[in-house]
Every structure is written in structure tokens, then in C-alpha cells.
Amino acid sequence: MTAPAKTARPRLLGDRRTRVLAYLVLAAAVLVGIVVAGTLAQDAARTPHLDAVNKGPTAGDWFGTDRLGRDMFARTLVGLRLSLLVGTTAALASTVIAIVLASLSVTIGGWAETAVNWLVDLFLALPHLVLLILLAFALGGGTRAVIIAVAVTHWPTLTRVLQAQARQVISSEYVATSRALGTSTFRLARRHLVPHLLPHFVVGTALMFPHAILHEAALSFLGLGIDPTQPAIGILLADSMKVLSAGMWWLAVLPGVCLLALVKLVDSIGENLRSILDPRSYHL
């Protein structure tokens, strides 16, 4: 029997991969752009211009100005930068909690698994936002409190996913075979388990990110999060509520749309990463 030619891969797959990678690079560039612009706009966002208050959007001043004449475009950029900062830190902290708990429960099993499952159930049973508000309140508000509150409330779902994936690998026939052929536990973990979990880890972090951003905005909007003098998106939105009835729509709509666009961008990064790192579950 001769071996059929196995070298020719479908060209479409290569193209899709390239397209996705190009998109990811572009999206990452936009994120970096927001961070850089947000840093540069710090002063402009805080400087009042009392001669130009409550101006609507114009060609020269895209997002208009607020009641103190501060440039809303600059304030939005600073707000988005802060959202990204909080989102990244909280999502990363959350995934670290998830991966630690998932690997403990799978490798130790028994009591560790029971304890982790109990914790996951506990956190999933409590309403998300309520817990978030209570935590942020208990921690005394501020950026740090928001990061901790978001990190502490977002790990359960990812823990479940990682647990299930790890268990699937550990109980698989190929791991049993590998073990019978003399592969050590450490090598099994390194060669079979970690490469399998890595995509789920990366994608989990990327998909948790938008949640973290939205919850940061929600907490700040409710006045339980970031210091109200800071131009965070949630605070811009809360401020604009007071003047929305006076017809100053741009104060709410434009920063709000920007936040949605940022969330959508990060979410699409996550989904695109998933489509190349974990194609099977992506197409389910």
C-alpha cells in the first residue's frame, strides 16, 4: 500500500489563518493606539475651557465639550485607556485564579475537586452584579477595588471550562497509552495537558476581557467604582445622565458607542483567536 500525498493542505485554511492573523495584528494596533492616545490626552481631558462649554460635536471638535468645556474626545480616550488597563489586569488575575483552581482540582482530585466545585457553584449561584457591587463597596471603591472585585467574580466559568478540558485529556485513551509506555506524570502534563489547555486559556482571557470592561463601567456608573474625578467611561456616562434631558446627547452617546466598539473589538479578537487556536469548538 502506498501512502497518499499528505502534503497538500487545503489552500482556503491557510488563507483564513492569514486573514485572521492580519485582523488580529490590526486590532492589537488599535488597542495600542488607544493606550498611547489616552496617555497623551491626559492633560487635555482635565483642562477646562470655560469659554467653550456644552458645545455639540463639530468638524474640529468631534465629541464636543462638557459643562466645564473639557474636550470630550480626550476624556473618552483617557476613559477607554483606563477601561483597557482595568480590563487587562482583572481578566489576567481572573484567568490565573481559574487555571490554579482547575489544575489543583484535576491533579489532586478527591477533596480538592469537591472544594473547587463547591466554590464554583457558590460563585455562580450568587448574582454577578450584586456580588461585584458588594465587593467593590467592601473594598472601599477606587481603581484597585474595581480590579479586585472584577477578578474575584469572573473566574468560575473559565474554571469549569479548564477543568472539563483537563479531565478530558487526563482520562483519554492516548494519555493512558502514553503512561503505559512509560511517560512520566510531569512529561504527560507538559506534552499532552498544557498544549491542550493553552488555547482555552488564551481564548478564555480574551473573552473575559470585554466582561471586565463592561463591569468596570457599570461599577463606576453606579458610583461604586473609580474615583468620580477620573474620566472613566462609566463616570462620563453617569455625569451625562444629568444633562441628557437638556438635549446634550453627545455627552452620553459618543463615549457609550466608543465603549461598545472597544468591547466588540476585544470580543472579536477573542473569537478570532479561538477560530485559529481551537477550530473544533469554534465551529460547534
Add this chain to the structure above:
Amino acid sequence: MTNLSRDLTTTPVATALTGTGLWFGYRNEWIIRDVTIHVAPGEVVGLWGPSGCGKSTLARLLTGRLTPAKGSVSSPPGRGRARSAQLILQHSELSMNPRWKIRDVLAEGAHDLRPVLDTELVHATWLDSFPHELSGGELQRVNLARALLSRPAYLVADEITASLDAISQVQIWRIILDGTTRGDYGVLAISHDMPLLERIADRIVAMHEVSQTPQEHN
């Protein structure tokens, strides 16, 4: 060379693959009841039984993948860390990490792949393929090659050719029986296909004969 298995049946018990008084069950139901089975070095034993009678469970007990509730399994010491009795399953694709290339799959048996590359077992062109790119017969040959690379004293072959075409079936069994003729290893061939077992096995054991307790039907 004559069939070495006949001369080797008198070697000490420690080199044989033996399960003595094995019991195993899931929850309250015994699947394996007081089973005793013995494979001598170089011998090909056929294990026949209807589906669901516990053949595969017995295979797992003998290869150390399951621990018996009562009774004991003895097999010769393995080479290095590998077990001396290697299990080969019907669904070869499940026995390989789907993300690994064949080269890496084979390397789990031994780092030096030359012993199998020189034979009709594995084509060098497969090495850079993924398991899903090979056919069932090719994959089962890779599976067998990997087990042989670890130089086992026994192969426990659980329905390994049940889902393959006749040509692959013949190829695979010819390769396995070449090894037993040389006295490299003994084989426990598990199948529900009596004609196949009659062709390959030195002796055949039926599962209801193996079990020393009368089976209860419910």
C-alpha cells in the same frame, strides 16, 4: 526456525502474563468474576466471548490500566518505565493525541524509530502527517509500531482489526505473528471472530470457560 512458543511454555511463571482469581465490577455488578488466565512467553492465546462479557475489562486489568478488586496480575518487569504488557485497542485514533504528528506519536514508544521504519509497518512519508490524515489500517499499524518500539513482552490486542478491511487485517496479523514466531513477545488476541482466532492462535479460551464461577443470567 520452529515455533519457539512450544519450548518456552515451561519457563518460570514470573515471565508469563498471568491473571489469578481476578474480580472486577462497576458499582454493584461484577463484570469479571474469579477469572484466571495465563499467557506464556511467545504464545498466542485467543480470547473469545460474546460482546459485553468483560473481554475488554480483562484486557485492561492484565495491562495495568485497571486494578482488580480481588486477585492479582503478574507480568515480567518492563523495559525502562514502560509496562511489559502493552494494550492495543480497536480504535487506534483514540490512542493517539490528535494534535501530534505520527513522528511524535511513535517516539512515545522509543526515540529511535529505525526498527519500525525499516519494516512494512510504517512508511517514512507518514511521519509528518497527523493521525486524522491516515486511514484506519495505517493508523492501526502506527499504533502497533509504537507498542512494539517499547519492546513489550506481551501484546494484548483487543479487537484490533475488527474495524479494518481484510487486507489490513491480514497485514497486521502477519506482522504480529512474525514477532511471536521469533519469540519476541506473547499475544493475547481478543475477538468475537472465531474464524480469525482459529487462524492465528495457538490455543483459544472462551470467556465463559475462563470464569470459574457459573455465570448468572439476568
